[in-house]
């Protein structure tokens with residue numbers, strides 16, 4: 001048995017698949033691929049799998065990962081190819097490797113956000129992100145709480161690109177703190193009365209405490 | 216902003232965005248430039264319900280296997296999505312291309328239950344397509360219908376250009392081929408329809424004149440043109456075993472009602488229960504060979520990744536090879552760790568072998584349908600099951616470790632008395648007693664017997680098509696009688712009185728005039744009538760009043776055998792004479808043997824491809 005970390009992208013229409021539904025999706029994909037993976041024991045055996053990080057509905061990603069335990073004696077490349085042959089459009093395995101880090105070391109994610117047609121709001125966005133305090137209601141395990149989400153913004157860059165506004169955001173991710181970029185731009189859209197619906201959001205990197213990419 | 220961008224803009228605001236965006240595994244995307252006929256397959260209910268339905272999977276597969284046809288799926292947007300679509304001017308669109316439904320050549324609705332009729336109008340309106348057939352002048356946007364409710368399509372006849380009757384597999388392809396020819400020629404809609412009416416199984420309602428008597432009953436339904444058949448006969452596929460069956464299903468991302476592989480084992484029914492419309496309109500009985508079934512089961516699970524497969528039919532245990540079928544299938548499912556479920560078992564031929572075949576796989580509970588509470592009434596409805604047989608079966612089940620039994624009953628059946636109603640509780644009680652009398656019953660746990668009591672709605676093409684349906688007051692009274700009978704705590708009694716069954720009854724046996732009331736009710740805000748969120752009986756009463764129509768005339772009236780019925784020109788293979796014979800036998804509590812014992816002469820043996828089991 002071999003632990004494998006399956007890195008995949010989630011793009012286009014696949015971004016509407018919820019985290020819960022991703023579990024079922026991978027269960028079925030593994031069955032279709034014919035690869036033997038390890039199942040939990042007990043009364044209701046199910047495919048063992050753990051995702052490194054949840055991804056918010058509506059956000060695309062280049063760097064998702066899920067861990068499984070491979071039973072078949074086949075190469076990582078074969079796992080990748082056989083899964084890709086049976087995954088729905090928008091989900092694609094880019095790499096299969098041996099897990100290097102524990103998911104608990106993840107501390108932040110990089111996001112690219114494109115807000116369509118609001119390039120003229122660049123100054124407003126700069127000012128918004130420069131504030132010391134951005135208060136928002138966050139839903140957590142213990143219910144809703146008003147928090148200063150600026151504490152979870154670790155870095156940013158704002159650029160106008162044609163008529164669009166592009167943001168690079170480094171936001172808290174992981175067990176400790178997590179900030180969903182949709183929440184951040186939602187607060188901006190409320191304060192500045194601009195529509196950010198249909199915005200393009202892409203997670204580009206998952207980073208560890210020491211700044212290294214999660215592997 | 217293009218349509219896809221608009222859709223993406225709104226779907227994050229609604230519940231379950233994945234309902235509205237397609238992209239699922241095995242959904243079919245083609246290059247529309249290379250397509251001759253674009254077919255929008257509309258299911259007039261939510262995504263979760265529509266995606267659980269087998270017919271759409273079969274026809275989607277068949278149409279998309281043709282190079283020049285592209286079939287896409289369309290479901291009814293839920294209330295929240297409707298609001299968003301209207302705000303942003305998003306027309307109803309299909310899930311594969313995300314193109315507006317108004318771009319499609321053919322718009323097909325499957326009519327699975329009567330209460331979905333307003334959703335047909337709702338979807339057409341959301342698509343920006345005129346509701347009435349007469350207001351759609353072009354060949355494009357041809358609106359067609361099919362499914363079991365097409366056996367009396369009259370209530371919705373004015374909204375449809377044509378209906379396909381019976382098995383859809385062959386006729387839907389013939390329809391598309393004919394459409395392509397006419398599209399190429401630049402024919403008018405009328406020219407096309409005249410040709411379409413010549414295809415067996417296609418009914419063009421606008422080609423018939425309907426006249427009425429002074430007492431509001433039907434006088435005549437006659438073809439307007441030469442070459443239009445006086446009666447339209449349903450289609451039956453030539454060779455059921457070889458008829459294409461999907462080797463893959465579209466696998467939804469979100470959980471649907473039946474989120475599993477489904478294998479159609481047989482079509483039609485040999486039993487002839489007199490209340491059951493499906494038992495008549497799908498005749499004759501046809502079954503797939505064990506070999507075909509095993510191949511299809513394997514392919515389906517391999518291509519979808521489902522770990523559950525359910526066998527689908529009106530009565531799976533009537534398969535002539537039931538035992539070898541189950542042993543072959545379980546051999547495979549055990550090995551692949553696939554769970555096999557068998558929803559429709561009959562009480563009378565439920566053997567220990569069958570139970571062994573499914574045991575170890577599903578021990579959650581068993582369901583049986585005695586349907587009526589006394590032997591007399593069971594004879595009336597031709598449910599050839601005795602109390603003894605029910606007890607035998609329950610004993611086998613209890614001894615096999617089952618402790619939960621679900622019993623289905625109906626109230627409102629013809630000739631029913633209070634004794635029959637009370638008999639429902641007595642029957643359930645006798646099963647409880649049986650359990651405690653058994654020495655080798657499962658130890659350590661009690662028994663639960665659930666009695667589910669539905670309301671009978673008389674349906675066309677059945678021996679009870681002439682019967683009066685109970686009013687809501689009568690139904691409520693009968694429920695009181697049920698409650699009044701003392702019963703053990705081990706019995707859970709489920710029943711529900713609702714005006715929905717009244718409306719269902721009106722639509723089921725309605726004539727063409729009903730269409731007006733459907734239109735009025737829809738315009739007044741009625742849609743999603745099969746959902747409590749949508750159903751509002753007052754709106755329906757207002758609509759019927761406005762149109763000068765009386766619901767009780769359609770639903771609560773006993774008809775005479777010589778009355779012209781709205782579906783007399785629609786032939787589903789079972790003759791009116793046969794149904795009349797069966798109805799008279801019912802009045803005498805006389806049963807009819809099933810088709811394998813002897814042929815009752817229903818008429819369905821005339822279809823090629825459906826050799827009936829008995830020597831007819």
Ligand code: SF4
Nearest residue numbers: 810814815817820827
């Ligand atoms: S023709 Fe006879 S055997 Fe065939 S379905 Fe009808 S009653 Fe049954």
